[in-house]
Amino acid sequence: MGLINQKNKVDKHYQLITARYKLSVVEQKLVLSIISMIRPDDADFMHYQIPVSQFEFLAENNNHQRLKKYCKDIMSKPLEVNENGEWIIFNWFSHIRYRKDMLECSVSPELKPYLLKLQENFKSYDLKYILEMQSEYSIRIYELLKKAEKLGFLEMNLEELQDLLQVPESFKVYADFKRKVLQPVSIEIAKHTDIYFEFQELKTGKRVTEIKFIIFKNKQNQIAD
Numbered sequence: 024m025g026l027i028n029q030k031n032k033v034d035k036h037y038q039l040i041t042a043r044y045k046l047s048v049v050e051q052k053l054v055l056s057i058i059s060m061i062r063p064d065d066a067d068f069m070h071y072q073i074p075v076s077q078f079e080f081l082a083e084n085n086n087h088q089r090l091k092k093y094c095k096d097i098m099s100k101p102l103e104v105n106e107n108g109e110w111i112i113f114n115w116f117s118h119i120r121y122r123k124d125m126l127e128c129s130v131s132p133e134l135k136p137y138l139l140k141l142q143e144n145f146k147s148y149d150l151k152y153i154l155e156m157q158s159e160y161s162i163r164i165y166e167l168l169k170k171a172e173k174l175g176f177l178e179m180n181l182e183e184l185q186d187l188l189q190v191p192e193s194f195k196v197y198a199d200f201k202r203k204v205l206q207p208v209s210i211e212i213a214k215h216t217d218i219y220f221e222f223q224e225l226k227t228g229k230r231v232t233e234i235k236f237i238i239f240k241n242k243q244n245q246i247a248d
Contacts, residue, residue, distance in 0.1 A: 031059035031150045039137035040146060040166045044102035045189035048159045050093055052080050054115050055162075057128060059150040063141035068130045075124050080154060090126070094119045104137070146170050152216040160204050161211045163188055168212070168220055168238050177236040178225070184234060197224075197231045205234070217241050 033055050046054065056078060057071055075081065075090060098119065103112045113133040120127040130138070148169050153162050167187075171177035185195060194200045205222060213219035219241045225233035 031056075032147050033059045033150055033153075034061070034063040034138065034141055034145055034147045035166070036137040036141060036145045037170055038104050038106060038144075039102075039134070040170050041187060042102045042104045043187055043189065045100055046097065046159065047093075048157060048162065049080060050097050050100070051159060051162050052154060053078065053093060054097065055150060055153060057130070058138060061130070061138050063139070063145060063147070065139055067139065068132070068135070071128050071130070073126045075121075075126055078126075091121060094121075094126075146172075149217070155215040156211055158208060158211055160188055160190075161208045164208050164236075165212055165216055165218075168218060168236055171236070172218065172238055175238050177238065178233055179236075180233055181231060213241060215244075217244050 035058070057073065060071060060073075061068065081090065097115060101112050101114050103110055111133065114131050115134070117129040117131050118127075146166070146169050148166070153165065156162055156165070167179075168177060181197065181200075185200065188204070190200065190204065194203055209220060209222070217240065219239050221237045221239075223235040223237070224231045225235055
């Protein structure tokens with residue numbers, strides 16, 4: 024039986040951080056909470072059993088029918104990893120079962136290269152930083168920024184960033200993307216995590232085509248740890 028602890032760390036290969044997928048904020052927290060029980064030097068995945076009560080972000084909706092919907096949605100939303108012009112699409116889990124107030128699951132074997140025996144090209148961060156977030160985009164952008172944290176900045180093509188985040192068409196207009204994604208995400212990451220960022224708009228002519236994130240350590244939250 025596993026326990027979800029805010030001191031748990033999430034360890035993900037860079038390719039998994041930049042994978043394309045669309046999960047709600049609760050679905051991401053479920054996935055990342057389970058991933059946090061995997062150590063990067065583990066030889067293989069285990070059969071994970073977690074008391075539902077451990078998922079504190081479900082406390083207000085502690086109903087197995089609601090949990091079932093979250094799990095079914097996760098199983099219906101595959102992720103896509105791209106490398107050197109090749110791609111692979113697979114699910115996060117081989118199975119998820121609810122029994123006697125326990126969530127049982129097996130992680131998809133296809134995730135082994137991205138979660139097991141990690142020695143380089145992976146990022147580790149504290150689970151607690153994402154558990155307070157309320158935006159699905161905050162979690163994704165936080166991971167991207169942690170990946171680039173040592174450089175201190177991250178430049179991304181706007182369309183590629185929007186595609187990676189799987190934003191709806193209504194967010195593709197930059198003014199809306201800035202107002203509904205970048206600005207609220209900036210506030211939420213600064214409030215809840217060990218980093219914060221400022222962003223610059225890089226233009227081709229009059230059109231914003233790239234975003235440059237400037238990454239800073241959030242010493243206030245780090246001291247509080």
